[in-house]
Amino acid sequence: MLEGGDHMLVLAGDIGGTSTRLAYFSTEGENLTLLVDERYPSRKAGSLKEIVSHFTGKHRLTAETACFGIAGPARSGTVRTPNLPWSVNAEELAQALGIPKVQLINDMEAHLYGIDLLGxxxxxxxxxxxxxxxxxxxxxxxxxxxxxxxxxxxxxxxxxxxxxxxxxxxxxxxxxxxxxxxxxxxxxxxxxxxxxxxxxxxxxxxxxxxxxxxxxxxxxxxxxxxxxxxxxxxxxxxxxxxxxxxxxxxxxxxxxxxxxxxxxxxxxxxxxxxxxxxxxxxxxxxxxxxxxxxxxxxxxxxxxxxxxxxxxxxxxNEQSALLGAGRCAARRKEKES
Structure with a gap:
């Protein structure tokens, strides 16, 4: 578990058929502080890995963990997106990011995690x-x-x-x-x-x-x-x-x-x-x-x-799923600690 006052850097994503939103959050417990975020047109990229590599290469921050909410069913660490010609694999993303594990969740699950963070x-x-x-x-x-x-x-x-x-x-x-x-x-x-x-x-x-x-x-x-x-x-x-x-x-x-x-x-x-x-x-x-x-x-x-x-x-708030993915990443990292 994180000790009081400890901060963790997480990478979060909300991946839809039209747009892909990525963000770095600094987290402390249930509190998320947005550090930087960007939005990319999904259909102009050949894969999520391509977009993530561009984002991380530009901002040069090292996340401890990552979670991506993706439009499609997440099964055994893989999502085949119904509205994009992508197959997203958690292990491949983890290797690209240089972190032990990446979480892939359904985008609606990410939205639901994010609702409680909205005023x-x-x-x-x-x-x-x-x-x-x-x-x-x-x-x-x-x-x-x-x-x-x-x-x-x-x-x-x-x-x-x-x-x-x-x-x-x-x-x-x-x-x-x-x-x-x-x-x-x-x-x-x-x-x-x-x-x-x-x-x-x-x-x-x-x-x-x-x-x-x-x-x-x-x-x-x-x-x-x-x-x-x-x-x-x-x-x-x-x-x-x-x-x-x-x-x-x-x-x-x-x-x-x-x-x-x-x-x-x-x-x-x-x-x-x-x-x-x-x-x-x-x-x-x-x-x-x-x-x-x-x-x-x-x-x-x-x-x-x-x-x-x-x-x-x-x-x-169009960032509800992005916030939810960040919250999910922080929660699961704490459970593993």
Missing amino acids: PENFEVLNRGVPNPNGAIALVSAGTGLGEAIAYRDGTARRPCPGEGGHADFAPRNEIETELLLYLRDKYGRVSNERVLSGPGLHNIYLFLRDVRHLPESPEVAEELLVNDPPAVITKAALAGRCPLCGQVLDLFVSLYGAEAGNAALRYLATGGIYLGGGIAPKIIERLKGPGFMLAFTSKGRMSPLLETIPVMVIL
Whole structure:
């Protein structure tokens, strides 16, 4: 164990399909002090090792331990990323860093470790509910992909459980969602929740409403889609009110997000709260605060009264997973000491 006053240097990473964030933290117990951090475009690198080597070579600090939260299932020290052509190996990273051991954890697990380090100013409350301090919490995180996981109370602290719930089957609730399912099934075969609740999912919904429901397309937006990131184009146009089609895309997306968050609350009996992570929710916060999200969240038949009591919050701090990876690294190093 670390003695009082001792500091430890840890390397932490939050690795997603769009961005890779790396940071050095100085840690003392549960307290993390950020020393330096950088963000890299994931798709421009051939591997995580390449990015880590650039970061460590630039800053020339020597960490005692490292932990990386990666979008994908961590199995036997290896992660094959579903949204990147990478295979990440803990032993290879440890050798490159010159340290005995590197921890690879699921990115949702890292987010859950980080939630307890965030203050009230890092959350936007969508539903105050009646939080149970001893209840489980669930994370539903839409970004490049869709992540879902839970943390439970063991009597003293929250214990995150990694998950890949975003890859569970998409279940439509009504006629339009059934048409969406059939459209995506023709395109992909199997349809997971990630096919609709993610950045690419926004584009899928747009194409469906345009090509199947025949909603008129804005020529200006159509041109922008050819040269810029489609999810960003669609979201900005919807929020600016300059594209009715984009507005309906976002409305359907918000309703689907609310429904799936409600499903997670039921699956895990998350009476401690539902947290929305990822890069999309903070950008569409005003739409999430409208009636569509919570109506879909609570529309669960006989379970609706239960859902109305469950707190729902948006995580505003984009470094929550990075903080969580740093916290995980420090905790596991202390256990080994």
